[in-house]
Amino acid sequence: MKRQRIGLFCGLFCAVAAWAGQPVDYKVDGQVFEGYVETQASGVPMVLLLHDWDGLTEYEMKRAQMLSAQGYAVFCADLFGKGVRPTEMADRRRCTGELDADRPRMRRLMQGALDAAK
Numbered sequence: 001m002k003r004q005r006i007g008l009f010c011g012l013f014c015a016v017a018a019w020a021g022q023p024v025d026y027k028v029d030g031q032v033f034e035g036y037v038e039t040q041a042s043g044v045p046m047v048l049l050l051h052d053w054d055g056l057t058e059y060e061m062k063r064a065q066m067l068s069a070q071g072y073a074v075f076c077a078d079l080f081g082k083g084v085r086p087t088e089m090a091d092r093r094r095c096t097g098e099l100d101a102d103r104p105r106m107r108r109l110m111q112g113a114l115d116a117a118k
Helices: 002-019 058-069 089-101 103-117
Strands: 022-028 031-038 046-049 073-076
Touching: 022 103, 031 058, 031 103, 046 058, 046 103, 058 073, 073 103, 089 103
Parallel strands: 046 073
Antiparallel strands: 022 031, 031 073
16 A cells, blocks of 8 residues: 555655746846746747746746646746846835836847747
8 A cells, every 4th residue: 555655645746746847047138037937838829927926936837837737838038137036125125117118128028938938
């Protein structure tokens, strides 16, 4: 019985590990961004997931895993830049304020994420 449980655990662990996403570096306007891709199969519809005002975090990665389990490929965009994950309220306001003030740049960042997803 114990061997069966170990075998089941190993099988489940390997299946989950196969689903694990990965970070993806890409550039927009010469700046490096770090997105995250999650997929279980090729040729499935792709969802572009945009982060909240604290940047790309475990929350978005968990949502990407959930969508992937539903049959989608998911690319989590990074709109702030690689390593920029604001934790203080003032930094969050500044980062999102910069995007709000420069909508053409925000559109380029989203297009860059879509291009990286392809």
